[in-house]
Amino acid sequence: MLKFKNITTQGKKPYLNNLNINIPIGGFVLLNYRSKLEKNKMIDLVCQLDIPRSGGIIIGGKNLTKFNCRSKIIHKRIGICFEDLKLIESKDVFENIIFPLQIHTKLSSKKLIEKGEKQLKRFGLLEKKNNSLTTLNLEEKQRLNIARSLVLDPELILLDNPQTNLKFEQIKSLMEYLKELNNSGKTIIIFTNNKKIENMINCDKYMLEKGEIFNV
Amino acid sequence: MFKKIKEMNTEINQLIKKNITYYTLSFTTLIFAFLFFNISIISIYNVYQSNKVLNKSYTLSIYMNNNVSQNSIEKIEKDILRLDGIEKISYINKELAFKKLAAQLGLSNSGISNPLLNSFVVKTAGEEKMNNAKLIIDEIDGVKEVVINKKSVVIINEKIKRNNKLIIGLLLITLLPIKLMIFNIMHSSVVSQNHDIEAKLYLGMEKKEILRPYYFINNMKFISAAIIGSLIFLNLYEYVKNQIVELNYLASTIQVGIVVGIIIILVNFIFPIISFNLIKVKR
Numbered sequence: 001m002l003k004f005k006n007i008t009t010q011g012k013k014p015y016l017n018n019l020n021i022n023i024p025i026g027g028f029v030l031l032n033y034r035s036k037l038e039k040n041k042m043i044d045l046v047c048q049l050d051i052p053r054s055g056g057i058i059i060g061g062k063n064l065t066k067f068n069c070r071s072k073i074i075h076k077r078i079g080i081c082f083e084d085l086k087l088i089e090s091k092d093v094f095e096n097i098i099f100p101l102q103i104h105t106k107l108s109s110k111k112l113i114e115k116g117e118k119q120l121k122r123f124g125l126l127e128k129k130n131n132s133l134t135t136l137n138l139e140e141k142q143r144l145n146i147a148r149s150l151v152l153d154p155e156l157i158l159l160d161n162p163q164t165n166l167k168f169e170q171i172k173s174l175m176e177y178l179k180e181l182n183n184s185g186k187t188i189i190i191f192t193n194n195k196k197i198e199n200m201i202n203c204d205k206y207m208l209e210k211g212e213i214f215n216v
Numbered sequence: 217m218f219k220k221i222k223e224m225n226t227e228i229n230q231l232i233k234k235n236i237t238y239y240t241l242s243f244t245t246l247i248f249a250f251l252f253f254n255i256s257i258i259s260i261y262n263v264y265q266s267n268k269v270l271n272k273s274y275t276l277s278i279y280m281n282n283n284v285s286q287n288s289i290e291k292i293e294k295d296i297l298r299l300d301g302i303e304k305i306s307y308i309n310k311e312l313a314f315k316k317l318a319a320q321l322g323l324s325n326s327g328i329s330n331p332l333l334n335s336f337v338v339k340t341a342g343e344e345k346m347n348n349a350k351l352i353i354d355e356i357d358g359v360k361e362v363v364i365n366k367k368s369v370v371i372i373n374e375k376i377k378r379n380n381k382l383i384i385g386l387l388l389i390t391l392l393p394i395k396l397m398i399f400n401i402m403h404s405s406v407v408s409q410n411h412d413i414e415a416k417l418y419l420g421m422e423k424k425e426i427l428r429p430y431y432f433i434n435n436m437k438f439i440s441a442a443i444i445g446s447l448i449f450l451n452l453y454e455y456v457k458n459q460i461v462e463l464n465y466l467a468s469t470i471q472v473g474i475v476v477g478i479i480i481i482l483v484n485f486i487f488p489i490i491s492f493n494l495i496k497v498k499r
Contacts, residue, residue: 047417047418047420049417049418070420070422072420072422075419075420076420080418082418086414086415086418086419087415088412088415088416089234089411089412090230090231090234090235090409090412091230095230099416099419100419100420102223103419103420103421104420
């Protein structure tokens with residue numbers, strides 16, 4: 001599903017240097033990292049916000065480096081939960097949750113509302129549907145962030161420190177939900193150094209260090 | 217297409233609603249900035265116009281020989297008019313000049329022989345052209361003497377120099393900071409939204425699509441503020457010009473309106489192009 005083939009990023013001292021990883025469809029991977037910059041670079045590459053100096057990134061059989069511009073078709077297949085949330089402050093909770101659907105699908109307003117509400121309900125945010133983001137606490141914001149990353153029902157789910165601001169019980173139920181999704185064929189990658197998460201799931205573990213990925 | 221316009225409209229409404237105080241304040245500031253921008257521009261324009269008038273007032277007095285016939289005087293006048301840089305020529309008949317002088321002095325001119333000569337007063341464009349013309353006119357048959365009033369030349373030169381300094385001062389002290397202020401307001405109104413712009417980029421939206429509503433709001437704000445600021449300025453200009461009689465040397469309001477109009481149209485054409493380069497966001 002996601003393949004980084006000999007990836008070296010731009011710059012005199014590239015963050016990623018000859019990085020290789022191959023995550024098959026339905027894979028569940030936990031990625032530890034030493035440097036945040038290296039981890040963020042990997043996310044930038046997946047989001048097509050950066051181009052590698054050499055190597056190829058293959059998502060769902062499509063080589064991203066061959067595209068001249070950002071491909072919405074690929075973006076539609078990826079759901080990302082960002083460490084720094086990246087919620088849109090000018091929009092309310094509901095508008096934030098349906099935003100990926102608005103830009104990547106052509107669903108009718110009725111369907112958008114239906115899907116958005118269903119997702120909010122799943123993450124316990126339906127009562128806050130019309131609230132502005134300023135009224136949410138950090139934990140609710142994180143739940144919204146995770147909910148938004150899954151709203152497109154993506155094939156590849158990338159979660160960057162999903163445990164941030166969540167209580168132990170919430171992390172546990174999130175991991176169970178992710179396992180369910182994985183069992184239904186979704187590919188899941190979690191960037192974290194959190195030991196609780198590591199102990200909760202049994203999956204392939206990798207370490208991102210000095211621009212390369214090692215099997216742990 | 218209509219769906220896209222509708223979406224953009226919703227996006228614009230959301231942005232304005234969310235940042236209403238910011239937009240109101242920045243719009244008001246922009247109007248004032250344009251008001252001062254116009255004041256600076258028109259002050260410079262008026263000083264420049266006054267310089268142009270001064271530049272055309274370098275004067276030569278040309279005295280004819282006593283025996284020159286009327287035909288020769290007309291020929292000399294035509295020859296002078298053909299010279300480079302001659303702006304205006306007026307003939308002064310010695311009889312009329314004498315009568316005028318006598319009247320001024322309160323004398324009776326009967327019985328006194330007229331000591332004056334027929335002459336021309338010539339206005340030239342610039343000091344250099346005046347000196348060149350003097351050299352040529354000196355050689356014309358029938359011309360007795362060409363006189364330059366050196367004192368008046370010095371005064372004109374000083375006035376022109378002072379005006380040039382004033383133009384540079386106005387340009388540096390008022391125009392540049394105002395221009396910077398206008399562009400800073402426009403720039404900050406997008407930069408302040410950088411967090412949302414970046415979030416949308418990461419969620420897969422195209423940069424062009426994301427920035428479209430920001431550009432639209434910015435350009436509309438810029439154009440409306442420019443028009444409102446200019447209209448306020450023109451009204452103030454007309455009022456001040458009518459109220460203070462000593463200011464009648466200022467350019468007419470219509471003339472000023474045309475200058476302001478041209479500048480505002482130019483600025484409004486340039487701004488949307490520049491605004492695309494104002495924001496640096498990732499790919």
